[in-house]
Amino acid sequence: MNDEETSVGIGFAATGRRQVWIKLFWIGIWLAFMSAPVKDLADGDHTQWATALGALGLLVFVGAYLVLVFRHTSKALDRRAVHTTIAFLGALAAVLSLTLGAAWLVLFVYVAVSIGATMPLRNARWLIPVVVAALVCIGLTVDHPREITTALVFPALFGGFAMTGVRQLIRTTIQLREARATVAQLAANEERLRLARDLHDLLGHSLSLITLKSELAGRMLPGHPEQAAAQVADIEQVSRQALVDVRSAVTGYRRPTLPGELAGARTALAAAGITADVPAEAPDGLPEKPEEVLAWALREAVTNVVRHSSARHCTVILTPRQTLDGRVLELTVADDGVGAAGTKPGNGLTGITERLATVDGTLTTRAGNSGSGKGFTLTLSVPLGSGLGSTE
16 A cells, blocks of 8 residues: 555545545544534433434534535635535524524534635635624523633634635645646657757758759669769768767767756655755856766765665755866765665665766765764765866
């Protein structure tokens, strides 16, 4: 059983039977305050008809309340349906309170909560006080009005306005999710356009030239085989060059970049529930090969933190330095997890070391980090030459 089956995210509709029950549980747990009217019915102080009608009214009220709040927290209902249901809940709460007594005034708290959960703030900010005022007016007609109003007015006000905040949080979460999906779609579209544009620029001229020379070679045969052979040789040369260009372009698409890997590190660590302290930007003017090596190393280091460290916090630091051998860029990845499992390097560290060797870089590791005695710290250093600006 995975976490997705046992949890329902904010703003998500329940997709399975288990999620439906979990969501109903979190909404229905607040029905514990219905103990007052239930006790009133169980005490037997009313006639049989009054008890039966009161039980029916309570079941109808709870059912309408659950349907309204349950449905609206994941998918907004029609405005008319919301207004009609809230008016019905308010009227039913008033009738039951007036006919059966003070114990039923608690229903107005649920009416206020329903308003906060389903209606915009501009409407809820005056409807909730109206419901509370109705509660007070009816409460003045029963015994011990001061105790009743003190016990119910503040829960109705606070519960109603607290639900407006929850509703706004749900709406913001949904909008953020939709915005993320839109941004991802736009990024994918932009990448497809860039790929199409680059392939057109790379292959358009070469393919046109191959087509033209093929037509010329066809016309020269069989009368001028030497000239046709020269055209075929040109076609071969152009084709080979086009193949080289395509391979170079594909290599460029696949080459990781440091800014891209920094963004990926933030996403991966956040998805794993690890608090991440990652730079927002990489230094400008990085040479291509050292940047590629650092990008691969950062990806491998973050993958190790996510999979093996059981860390709660991870810090990534990029530090340009001036050394006696020239300018270098240091990448440090430190976590507060369980630390290295042993002294023998794994495949990940071996791969990082091999890549660093191609640019004369260095790798150092140590157990623990500067903030605590536990965890693991990995530091890489690659030479930059004169490509990077001053650190000032």
